[in-house]
Amino acid sequence: MNDSASRLIKKYPNRRLYDTQTSTYITLADVKQLVLAGESFSVIDAKSSEDLTRSILLQIILDEESGGVPMFSATMLSQVIRFYGNAMQGMMGDYLEKNIQAFVEIQSNLQEQSRRLVDSKGGAFPSADAWTQFIQGQAPMMQNLMSNYIDQSKNVFMQMQEQMQKNTQSMFQGFPFPSAKTDDTKRE
16 A cells, blocks of 8 residues: 555644645545545654554454444454464465455455346346345355365465475474483483
8 A cells, every 4th residue: 555656644742633635624534435436655753754554454353343243253263363464474365365355255256247147138237225135145156165165275384384394394303303202202
């Protein structure tokens, strides 16, 4: 989001957000609308010029999770927290980002295919509410599709882990590591 052509929002010490494009103060709800509209923007601290974009996006997620129907379970959030400081932290972030991008592409393709089908029949594309109802009706199929995708992804990771273990064993095979002794051998 730190694109040079992106919209600049300044956060002032009084915690207010100022949109430099419209020369107006905005709220987190307005920033959420920018996200939903696909607008590129960055939020910087007006005093220090520190990039606060991630912090503002996390605030929006927290607000969304606190009200209505949360997207993330406590179990999932706990698992994500456990990756902080873990050797796999960087890989996990990339993995989640790529999977969300794949999900967005699947959704976009499904929407485009539906649009072409409706256009070929000479009708108008359904409203957002109708599209939501259609997707909810497809939920079992989508869950099955996502489950299969996750299973395939898990299998790839397991194969990768096995290959890394084999590579590590072969790499350290020639090193003279002291063997671990049991309590019985220490007494002798």
